[in-house]
Amino acid sequence: MKKIPLSVEHFAGNLRAIAHFLLRSEDPHLFIPIMAIVDTGSPLTLIGPLDLKKMRLSKIQIQKIEGKLNPINVGGGEVSTKILEKTKLKFSNTNVEIEMPVHFPLRGEENPTQPSLLGVDFMLKTKAKLYFNPSRKEAYFEIED
């Protein structure tokens, strides 16, 4: 078993489990640290519009994110995402690196205040269990080797 430590912080009105990781992709070339809210209510892992803006993706880079647009509802607004299949997430304090599909919001009613989300797809991919104790401000993922 490996542990991925998470932070428990007040964020937008409540205590949340927060993950920090490096997001990497070869093509398009991406390399960016991300703060994501661990959201067991979200079936998918989604890069928030703010993080997307920070990446300053060119049109050519966006074209490299293949696949059809997937309509999803985030925070009351509808956006269309594309999936970058071979995205790598690297977590600090561990040797854990996970390759998994990540959704990028490319069209729609973008709300730049919407945070990035680490969803249930991450937990399925890693067979992770989430320990979350807000009263003690403790949280971590426990994943199978």
Add this chain to the structure above:
Amino acid sequence: MTNQELVLLKNFEEDSLWFNRNIEEIRKEGFTKKFVAIKGKQILEGNENIDFLIQQLEKKGENPSFIFIGFVYPKGFTLIL
């Protein structure tokens, strides 16, 4: 993880935690409903327009990808994801 990656992620994480733990002070400094860029546990820049803020960071020679940027929600606001 290389040393360079580790330092980058550690600095980012520390700035992220500093932002969340000092949000009251940041509000008192007039940044409510603004995006705020943090580096070295200090406010680099703040603006209500994220595109403008990113431009300002670039003018300062910073790479916005590596800088923590957070939105300062008003006190009492709860975001339901």
